[in-house]
Amino acid sequence: MSGVTPARGLDEAMFDAGPASGSPSRPGRRIRFRGLGLPIYTVLALLFLLIPIAYTFVFSFNDSGKLNIAWQGFTFDKWTSVCSVQGLCESFGNSIIVGLTATVLATALGTLIAIALVRYRFKARSAISLLLFLPMATPEVVLGAGLAAQFLTLGTEKGLLTIILAHTMFCISFVVVTVKARVASLDPALEEAGRDLYGSPSQVFWRITFPLLLPGIAAAALLSFALSFDDFIITNFNSGSVDTFPKFIYIAAARGIPAQVNVIASAVFLLALVLVVVAQVSRAARAKRLAKLLP
């Protein structure tokens, strides 16, 4: 498993410190061997990261009974009977509802904060920065227990709403960090030009600022959805009897996971992978087009 020794890769990183460090007197074969250590280590490490994903994917085709542990033979049945497991599709639907709602709320609130932090000077800045940093520096179990204690004191019934409130809270800081970088790289002269051309403040925002910020906002929204969709610890404290997809897995883990869980997880994985690859390819294509336009 972790049989690849990190020391070797580190060694390579050091010895490859710069092109100038390769002395010409060194025999050629040795240099080539040295140069290969780091790439080989990296590929092995990446393969190691993928082991549980491959396992989950392969076992989504297992012709198993209630327990999905030993390999029983290949079947597509689990992919066509996903919702036959009681509560599974309902929990998945809950995760989607929570993820979308929390993403919209956190992205809106966080984007406004990010704009204010970059564009305006105010005295409470350090206190606000601390308030934004702390949720990221607090372990999830403390965030979850704190909210649960508050809902207990207020007598709030736990359910879908309390999960959404919790997820929005921990997503805001991540949205601020992501969007802030984009706002900082925005040239204020573009908005000034809009105002000079008699654009109203709302026109300037929606026609200039917002489209320029959109890539950062989209990245923040994706991050929020991913964080919310995969969250278990905070959800566990604030969900009452409502199940999300991770909570379904946690409860099922005590008696054995049905293969349909692997089906949903594999499908989500493939969808996310396709989205990321499409985004990367389109970005590369756009960069190429831009490069052609410039002399």
Add this chain to the structure above:
Amino acid sequence: MAFTAFSSQAAVEQAPRKRSFIALVLLLPGIAYLLLFFLAPLISLVITSFQAPDLYGDIGDYVTAFRWENYTDAIGEYWPLILRAFGFAVVATVLALVISYPIAYFIGVKARRWPLLQSLMLTLVIAPFFISFLLRTLAWKQIMSDEGPIVQFLKSVAILPSDGHLTGTTFSVIFGLTYNFIPFMTLPLYATLERLDVRYLEAGADLYASPWTTFRKVTIPLSMPGIVSGTLLTFIPAAGDYINASRDFLGSTSTAMVGNAIEANFLVLQNYPAAAALSIVLMAVILVIVGLYVRRAGTEDLI
């Protein structure tokens, strides 16, 4: 609260007042949300941690009090779990750093000439995020189970005794923590190493520094911001984690961490004050460690 600062500033001149007003409008909804659903819960956690059992109520009924013994009782009962949580988190963080640094170095520095390879490898680093954290951990549990190939192999070469296990041990819990947080470590390391100017490394070599010295005196200091954020992003969630150490995942009762005690006390035993006291202890220790670490590493602006 924090917004009183605006009024004094706004009184000075006309233009900044208008701008501060806009800033207030932009900040108010989000900051109010965090005050209501982050800060207020922390305060109720502190209040809960001092509550005393309601003598006339059911199990799980508590009244506001100042019962300091909640802390001494909880620490007295659970100190091995607190120590274990921080011990496991430190080991997992160091392992994740040692494993991730070469990965990040290769992707961020060596693979610069091939942008497509770079983005493909980055996608593979974040790929584990696309599949449920719990499911990844369960997959390792199956792979490391007694009937699994790894245990069979280790037994056949007599590294593991014939009645030995991998799951439910200190090894499997630290292994799970390390595995799960490698992407959190690699990404910030990559972000700083990607901007590393290799001419500094060439300069080191030109000045007759050995590759090891160049690495230690140039590469490491230049990548310090990535090391700091990577170790924090790993250490903090690892110290509070209770999935890897849970009996149904990679742990057993003898590997329980403080997170397991908080979960059990809050959600099963309904001993809210004990869970709250343990949460406050966990958070306080983390804040002290993070504060000292950030000051020593010299990175102040984290957000």
